[in-house]
Structures are given as C-alpha cells and as structure tokens.
Amino acid sequence: MSDTHAPIPSLADRVRPIEAAASVVGVHFLGAIPVFVLGEEALLFAGDDERRVVAHAGAILASACDGKRIITGGDDGKLIETVSDGQSRVTASDDKRRWIDQVALGPDGAVAWSAGKTAHVLTGKGEDRSFEAPSTVAGLCFAPKGFRLAITHYNGATLWFPNTGAAPERLEWKGSHLGVTISPDGKFLVTCMQEPMLHGWRLADGKHMRMSGYSARVRSLDWTAGGEFLATSGSEQLILWPFDGKDGPMGRQPQILARAEARAAVVASHPRQPVVAVGYADGAVKLVRIDDDALILVRQADGQSVSALGWDGTGQTLAFGTESGAAGVLAL
Amino acid sequence: MPTPDTASKIPVTVLTGYLGAGKTTLLNRILSEPHGKKFAVIVNEFGEIGIDNELVVNADEEVFEMNNGCICCTVRGDLVRIIDGLMRRKGKFDAIIVETTGLADPAPVAQTFFMDEAVGAKTKLDAVVTVADAKWLTDRLKDAPEAKSQIAFADVILLNKTDLVTPDELRDLEARIRGLNPYARLHRTERAKVDIAEVLGRNAFDLDRILTIEPEFLASEDHDHHHDHAHGNHDHGSHHHHAGNGLKHYHDEEMQSVALRTDRALNPDKFFPWIQDLVAKDGPSILRCKGILSFKDDPERFVFQGVHMILDGDHQRPWRADETRDSRIVFIGRNLPEEKIRQGFESCIALT
Numbered sequence: 184m185s186d187t188h189a190p191i192p193s194l195a196d197r198v199r200p201i202e203a204a205a206s207v208v209g210v211h212f213l214g215a216i217p218v219f220v221l222g223e224e225a226l227l228f229a230g231d232d233e234r235r236v237v238a239h240a241g242a243i244l245a246s247a248c249d250g251k252r253i254i255t256g257g258d259d260g261k262l263i264e265t266v267s268d269g270q271s272r273v274t275a276s277d278d279k280r281r282w283i284d285q286v287a288l289g290p291d292g293a294v295a296w297s298a299g300k301t302a303h304v305l306t307g308k309g310e311d312r313s314f315e316a317p318s319t320v321a322g323l324c325f326a327p328k329g330f331r332l333a334i335t336h337y338n339g340a341t342l343w344f345p346n347t348g349a350a351p352e353r354l355e356w357k358g359s360h361l362g363v364t365i366s367p368d369g370k371f372l373v374t375c376m377q378e379p380m381l382h383g384w385r386l387a388d389g390k391h392m393r394m395s396g397y398s399a400r401v402r403s404l405d406w407t408a409g410g411e412f413l414a415t416s417g418s419e420q421l422i423l424w425p426f427d428g429k430d431g432p433m434g435r436q437p438q439i440l441a442r443a444e445a446r447a448a449v450v451a452s453h454p455r456q457p458v459v460a461v462g463y464a465d466g467a468v469k470l471v472r473i474d475d476d477a478l479i480l481v482r483q484a485d486g487q488s489v490s491a492l493g494w495d496g497t498g499q500t501l502a503f504g505t506e507s508g509a510a511g512v513l514a515l
Numbered sequence: 516m517p518t519p520d521t522a523s524k525i526p527v528t529v530l531t532g533y534l535g536a537g538k539t540t541l542l543n544r545i546l547s548e549p550h551g552k553k554f555a556v557i558v559n560e561f562g563e564i565g566i567d568n569e570l571v572v573n574a575d576e577e578v579f580e581m582n583n584g585c586i587c588c589t590v591r592g593d594l595v596r597i598i599d600g601l602m603r604r605k606g607k608f609d610a611i612i613v614e615t616t617g618l619a620d621p622a623p624v625a626q627t628f629f630m631d632e633a634v635g636a637k638t639k640l641d642a643v644v645t646v647a648d649a650k651w652l653t654d655r656l657k658d659a660p661e662a663k664s665q666i667a668f669a670d671v672i673l674l675n676k677t678d679l680v681t682p683d684e685l686r687d688l689e690a691r692i693r694g695l696n697p698y699a700r701l702h703r704t705e706r707a708k709v710d711i712a713e714v715l716g717r718n719a720f721d722l723d724r725i726l727t728i729e730p731e732f733l734a735s736e737d738h739d740h741h742h743d744h745a746h747g748n749h750d751h752g753s754h755h756h757h758a759g760n761g762l763k764h765y766h767d768e769e770m771q772s773v774a775l776r777t778d779r780a781l782n783p784d785k786f787f788p789w790i791q792d793l794v795a796k797d798g799p800s801i802l803r804c805k806g807i808l809s810f811k812d813d814p815e816r817f818v819f820q821g822v823h824m825i826l827d828g829d830h831q832r833p834w835r836a837d838e839t840r841d842s843r844i845v846f847i848g849r850n851l852p853e854e855k856i857r858q859g860f861e862s863c864i865a866l867t
Contacts, residue, residue, distance in 0.1 A: 206603060222603035242603040258572075258600060281573065284600060299575065318577055319593060337579055337592065358582040359592050377590065377631070378582050399632050 191469070193480040198511040201229050207504020211248030212495040213267035217502040217512050218253060219491070220246045226253065226265055229502070229512060238263040238271045244284040245296075250496055254294055256283030262296045275305065287332070289325035293345075295332050297323060302334050304345040312345040322363035322374065335360035335374050340384075342372075354384045356391065362402070367410035371431050375401040379417060381424075385431060392433055394424055399446055407452040407459060407473065412438065414459045416447040421461050421471055441471040441478060451492040451501070460501055462489025468503050481513055524639040525602075527611040528715055529624050532646030533655050533662040534617030537675040541646055541707035541714070542614055548711055555601050555608040557594070559616045570608055572597050576616060578623045581630060587799040587823040589623040590630045598634050610715065611638065618661045621645075621668040622802065622823055628720075629825045642717035645669035645699075646707060650679040652688055656695075656767075666692055667770050667847050668802050669699045670719035677703045694765030696847055697730035697772055698805075722829050725818040728774070728807055728843040773853050775860045778841040780811035782865035789859050790819075790826065798824030800851060806844035809834065811865035 201219065209220035216230040223242055225235040239257035246255045253265045260280035265271045274294060277283055281298040288294060292307035297320035303313045314334065322335035326342075334341045339355040340363060359377035365386075366373075373383040373392075379400050383392035394415075401417035412423040413432075423438040425431070441447070445465035452459050457473040460481070468482035468489055482489070487507035494501055504510040532538045546554060555570035574593045581588040594613065601611065613624060621643050628640040645665045648655070652674070655662035666672060672692060677685055685703065692701060700717075702709050718724040786808065794801060801823060808817040819828030834840050846856065 206605070208603060222605075242600055244600050244603070258604075279573075282597075282600060284596060319575055319596070321592070321596065337577065357580075359579040359590075376582065377579060377592070377595070380582075402633075 191478045191480050193483075194470075194513060194515075195480055195483055198481060198513045201227070201233070201504075201510035201512060203227055203504055203508045203510040205508050206506050207491045207508065207510055208243060209246040210491040210493040210502045210504055210510075211246065211253050212250065212493065212500070212502070213248070213253065214250065215495060215500070216267060217493075217495070217500065218248075218265075219502070219504050219510050220253070220255060226255070226271075227510075228269055229510070234269065236265060236269045236271055238265055244282055245286045247286045247288045249288045252288075254286050254288060254296075256286045256296055258282045260298065262286065262294070264294075275303065275311075285320055285323045287323040287325055289330070289332075290327060291330070293325065293330070295323050295325065297334070300336075302332065302343070304332060304343075306330075306346060314341070314343050314345070314351065316341060321359065321361045324363050324365055326365050327367050327369055333363045333365055333372055335363045340372060340374055342386075354389065356382050356384075358382075361400075362404060364404050364406070364413070366413070366426055366431075367406050370429075371426060373404065373413060375404065381413075381415065383431065385433075390433070392431060394432060394437070396437075397422070403447075403449045405450050405452040405459070408455050408457060411457070412473065414450040414452050416450050416461075419443055419446050421447055421450065421459060423459070423473065438473070440473065440476045441469055443467065443469075445484065448489050449492045449503075451494055454494055454496060454498045456498060460492050460494070460503075462492045462503055464488045466505060466509075468492070468501075470501075482511060485509075524637060525605070525608070525611055526641035526716065526718075527598075527613060527628065527638050528641045528717075529621060529643045530612060530614045530646065531619060531621045531643060531665045531669070532617065532673075533648065533651075533659060533665065535651070536617070536646040536648040537673070537704075537707045538614055538617075538646050540675075541644075541673065541709070542612065544707055544709075545612065545711055545714065550711055552610060553608045555604075555611045557597055557611065557613045559614060559619075570601070570604070572601065574613075576619060578620075585795075585798065585824050587622070588626065588630065588825070590627040591623050594624065594627045595631050595634055598638055602637050605637075610641070618659075620661065620664055622664075625668075625720075625822045626825055629822065629827060640720045641715065642670040642719035643668055644671045644673065644714050646673045646675050647688075647692070649674050649676045649685065649688055649703075653691065656691060663695060663767070663770050664802065666699075667695045667849075669696060670717055671700045671702070671714060672696070673702050673704045673707060673709055673714075675704045675707050678705045690765045691767075693730070694767050695770050695772075697774075698728070698845060698847070720820065720827075722818050722820065722827065722831060725805060725807060725820065725831070728805060728845055730774075770847070770849050771851055771853070772845055772847045773851050773856055774843070774845045775857060776841055776843045777861070777864055778839065779864045779867075780809050780813075780840070781842050781863045783810045783813070783817075785865075786810070786863040789863050793856065793859060794821060794824045794826060797848075797852065801846050801848040803848075804844065804846045806842070807831075808842045808844075809840040 206222035219227040241258040260277035262275040285297040318337035342352040360374040362375040379397035380395035397417035403416035421441040445463040449462040465484040467484040470479040491504040579592040815830040
C-alpha cells in the first residue's frame with residue numbers, strides 16, 4: 184500500500200488550481216489551451232484568461248478532441264464543435280432530440296456520433312452517412328489508419344466502412360460492450376464490458392482475448408506511448424496489458440503498478456514517454472513510470488473522485504478535473 | 516450494499532403496470548402535485564406525459580444478460596447509460612421515476628441497481644409500484660404472464676379504476692392480488708388518486724427498513740368493511756396468505772409466496788450456503804425474497820433481501836430485549852418448490 188511507504192515526491196504545489204465549480208467530465212487541449220468539459224452546458228477554457236463557453240442546453244454526455252477542435256454531444260440532441268478561439272457551432276442535431284451520447288473524431292477530419300441505435304459519420308468531405316446498430320450504440324472509435332469506425336453494442340462490435348459499400352464486419356462476443364479502442368498499430372480492438380472485464384479481438388483472425396480481474400467496470404482506457412501497453416482503470420492499481428507482440432496479451436499477465444487504497448478511476452498515457460497519469464476515486468492523481476513503478480504525486484487525495492485527465496500533445500502539460508468541480512493544470 | 520452515504524443517493528421509483536392500467540395517470544399526478552420536488556423521468560415513449568419537464572428521457576428498454584452464466588441476471592442496459600447521463604445534472608432533480616412498458620418484467624430494472632456498481636453508487640432503488648386495472652386485472656392474470664409478475668414483484672400496488680367494478684368484484688380482486696403477493700402495500704384508487712407519500716420515499720429495498728415480515732392488508736382508509744373481521748393476532752408463522760381477515764382465499768397455481776418461520780436460532784454456517792445454493796438453482800423462479808434472521812450466539816438481527824439470484828444482506832441492529840428472537844423468510848415466485856425450501860430452511864436450525 185502506497186501510504187505505508189515514505190511519502191512519494193510531489194509536484195502538487197506546482198499545480199495551477201482551476202475552479203471549475205461543476206463536475207468535470209472531460210479535459211482536452213486545443214493547442215496549448217487546456218479546456219475542461221463540464222457536466223452541464225459549458226466548456227471551461229483555462230488558458231491565460233479563464234472563460235466559459237456555453238455549448239449545450241443541458242448535460243454534456245460525450246466529448247472528443249483532435250487538438251484543433253472539440254466535439255461534444257449533449258442531452259439536447261446536439262453535436263457541437265468548439266474551436267480554440269471559443270467559437271461553437273452546431274455540427275448536427277438529432278431530429279427527435281435524442282441524447283447524443285457517443286462521439287469520436289477520425290484522423291482525416293471525420294466526425295462520428297450516435298443517438299440510440301444510429302451511428303452517423305460526417306466524412307472529411309462533408310458527406311453524412313449512417314449505420315443502424317442491432318442495439319443502442321455504446322461506444323465509437325475510429326481506426327488509426329484507413330477509414331473504419333468501430334461501433335460497440337450488445338453482443339459485440341461492428342467495424343463499419345462508411346466510405347465504401349463494403350459490408351460491415353461483425354465481431355461477436357456475448358454480453359454488453361461499452362467503450363471501445365483500437366490499438367495504434369490497428370491490429371487489436373478492445374472493448375470494456377458491462378462486467379468488470381475487457382474483451383479483445385485480434386483483427387487479422389478474430390481471435391478472442393479476455394482480460395479480467397478488475398474490481399469494477401473499466402471506464403477508462405488509453406494506449407501508452409508507442410502502443411506498447413493498454414493502460415486501464417477499474418482496479419486498486421494501474422493495470423497495463425502488454426500489446427507489444429503479435430499475440431497481444433494472450434497467455435500473458437498484465438503489469439500491475441501504482442497500488443493504492445482507492446480505485447483507479449481515470450488513466451491518461453503520456454504521449455511520448457512510458458509514463459501514465461492515474462486519477463483515483465479518492466481524488467489523488469499520480470504519475471506512474473512504467474519501467475520501475477516510480478510515482479510522483481500531482482494531487483492529494485481529498486475524497487472527491489477524479490473524473491477527467493488529459494495531456495497536451497507534447498506531454499508538457501497535464502490537466503485534471505474531479506466530479507466535485509475541482510480542477511488543475513500542471514506544467515512539467 | 517448499504518453504505519453510510521445511502522441518504523445522499525438519488526431514490527428511484529419504478530412504475531409498472533399492464534397496458535392501460537393507469538401508469539401515465541399516476542405519473543402525471545406525481546409530477547403535477549404541489550410537493551416542491553423535481554423529478555427526472557425515464558419513460559418508454561415520448562408524448563404521453565402532459566407535464567412540461569425538461570428531464571424526461573426516452574428509454575429503449577434494452578434488457579441485457581450478464582456474463583455470469585445466469586439467465587436471470589439481466590440488467591437494463593439503457594438505464595445504465597441514462598442514469599450515468601442524468602447524474603451529470605445532479606442537483607437539478609430530487610428523485611428519478613422509471614416508467615416501464617406494460618409488457619415489461621420489473622426484475623431487470625431492479626437488478627440494474629444491484630448489478631451495476633456505478634448506478635448503485637449514485638442511486639438507490641426506492642420501490643416497485645404496480646398499477647393494476649380493476650376492470651381487467653382478472654382477465655390479465657389469466658392471459659398475461661407479465662401482469663402477474665408485475666403484481667408479484669411489487670412493493671406498492673394501486674388497484675386502480677375501482678369505480679368501474681362492484682364492491683364484491685373489488686374484494687375478489689384484492690383476494691387475487693393477495694394470493695400472488697401478500698406483502699405489498701395495496702391501495703384502492705380512482706384515476707390513480709393516491710397520497711404521493713404512499714408511492715414515493717418507500718425505502719422498500721433498504722435493509723435498514725426491513726422491520727417485520729408479515730402479510731400486509733389494505734392500507735387505504737376506505738377499507739372499513741373488513742375491520743370487524745380482522746384478527747388482532749395473526750399467526751405470522753403460517754405460510755401463505757390466510758382468509759382470516761374476511762378475504763377470499765385464492766391460490767394461484769403458478770405464482771405463490773412461501774413464508775417460513777422458526778423461533779430456534781439458525782446456524783449461519785448452514786444458512787448461507789443453503790440460501791446461496793437455493794438462489795443459484797431456483798433463482799429464475801424466485802422473484803423476490805426477504806428475511807429477518809436470528810443466528811445462534813449472535814446478538815444482532817441479520818436482514819437480507821433478494822431479487823432472483825441477487826442477494827443483499829447485513830447485520831441490522833442488536834435484538835431488543837422485548838422482541839421475539841425468531842427468524843422469518845418469505846419467497847415470492849413461480850412454481851416454488853415449497854417442500855424443498857421448507858426442509859432446507861429447517862436444516863439450517865442450529866443444534867443446541
């Protein structure tokens with residue numbers, strides 16, 4: 184247990200505190216500007232001057248960012264794009280005002296979102312395509328190369344090729360699949376399940392991988408620099424599944440780092456170094472070095488669960504937010 | 516599991532009832548009364564609610580099996596997502612009401628609150644309220660298994676549209692309901708008119724509120740015609756409902772309750788394996804169960820409740836000097852193996 188050890192080195196006094204004053208549900212960087220996505224209505228730009236940009240008339244349910252723009256989906260049935268000067272515009276609206284609760288950004292400017300069972304893609308060329316999933320869409324992500332969108336739903340995931348007429352490819356596994364991610368090399372697709380476990384497919388041959396042992400549903404996933412590991416929340420430690428070989432984690436054990444009393448709630452990998460930021464359910468934020476499990480404290484535990492974590496594109500700055508509305512920015 | 520922050524969790528009331536029974540009338544009544552409370556409402560169809568409320572969410576009623584090898588471990592996948600989304604607007608509402616479709620089984624809704632940790636951490640199931648149509652209930656109990664499940668599962672039952680039947684028919688209906696579920700609070704209503712406090716804030720799934728396990732009789736004040744027949748002392752140990760209060764005795768062939776009692780202390784090392792094995796094997800047919808237990812050499816009451824295979828239990832409080840230390844369990848379910856359950860329970864009695 185970490186608290187029986189000598190105190191770990193701390194950078195907590197170098198954090199610039201931000202008063203978000205509302206539950207933080209996401210954090211992104213538009214260039215160098217940290218932007219906190221709040222649970223209701225607004226984005227909080229925390230550059231040299233702080234300002235709130237109202238994007239939705241209600242809850243913000245999902246967000247994604249490609250460094251130039253943030254897209255958000257809301258319970259007002261709107262998909263909103265916000266850029267670094269704080270301008271927001273409506274990218275799409277659900278005609279029945281259903282919740283837009285999944286969003287994703289593609290490598291070539293494409294945007295994906297879903298409401299109920301319908302997944303939409305607005306291609307980089309501005310064409311609107313849609314796909315009807317067998318049940319409510321619970322996760323979306325673009326493949327890193329090429330143009331495929333992974334859609335999770337009950338009993339599996341679908342790989343959809345919105346630009347071509349090719350038939351969607353179905354990956355089946357019994358149960359409810361929620362979040363989804365594809366490895367940076369495009370070889371593996373991993374879903375978070377309703378149960379406390381992950382399910383994975385090797386896309387070349389559809390071979391299955393079950394990754395279990397968690398104490399809670401996994402709600403946060405991130406590939407470490409270079410795609411060597413998949414960092415995951417959901418346990419009282421940081422769980423890293425090895426994806427370096429052609430078999431991924433098949434027949435291998437995960438690395439278990441940063442043991443704590445509280446559960447890891449959010450993880451965010453450093454974009455360049457083998458370092459993962461972990462936000463815990465007790466409010467602590469730590470930097471974890473993968474090679475030797477060395478820890479640096481970024482935020483002291485205070486009982487409010489960390490709910491968002493993010494690095495800027497260069498890995499110089501880390502931003503975090505909590506369920507209770509505290510937030511901070513650490514420049515390394 | 517009960518946690519110290521139970522009071523801060525948002526209560527969730529589930530409204531069930533067969534098509535046309537009056538669920539929406541009850542919902543509109545709850546929303547329109549001047550109680551000063553704000554509700555988030557999860558409905559299955561848009562357009563039925565006559566009240567302007569920005570926190571009305573449309574649900575798809577997606578029932579998902581859990582990957583634990585048990586076919587009765589189902590959750591409402593849409594509720595997991597909707598509650599997660601609603602909690603972003605925490606502070607904007609005091610309670611959540613889930614209106615199910617007329618054909619819905621209440622169990623997956625209830626199980627969602629026990630199976631999904633994120634949902635259970637922020638919300639608590641308050642009660643399952645079932646609205647039944649007095650005019651058509653007898654027919655529905657014959658031809659609609661869903662209607663029967665909704666009655667058997669309920670914590671509170673509104674026998675609605677009582678103005679459309681005769682007093683004799685009404686008594687007959689009550690007896691039929693009691694044959695399925697002797698433990699729910701039962702109210703006679705017209706146009707779903709009921710004191711909101713009888714429907715909301717019931718804490719029916721709160722272990723701390725398991726005070727007694729006895730058949731309930733009519734709670735509504737219009738029930739005077741039974742009072743002169745009511746017994747002051749029911750034989751609480753007898754299984755099944757009994758006709759001592761003037762009600763006809765109905766035994767449903769399919770759905771029953773089994774109530775067990777002993778005043779001899781139980782052996783926890785026998786009881787827990789037995790109940791776990793029972794729900795593992797017969798969970799699909801057990802809709803609800805509840806118990807207050809006295810264990811040998813244990814100064815505290817142990818209480819538990821369950822839905823199908825899911826059990827939730829804890830020590831509640833010390834036994835008081837003035838109360839009878841006995842153990843009571845009740846099961847409500849479909850084709851329950853009564854004799855097997857009875858023998859199993861008796862085998863848990865501690866040897867002295």
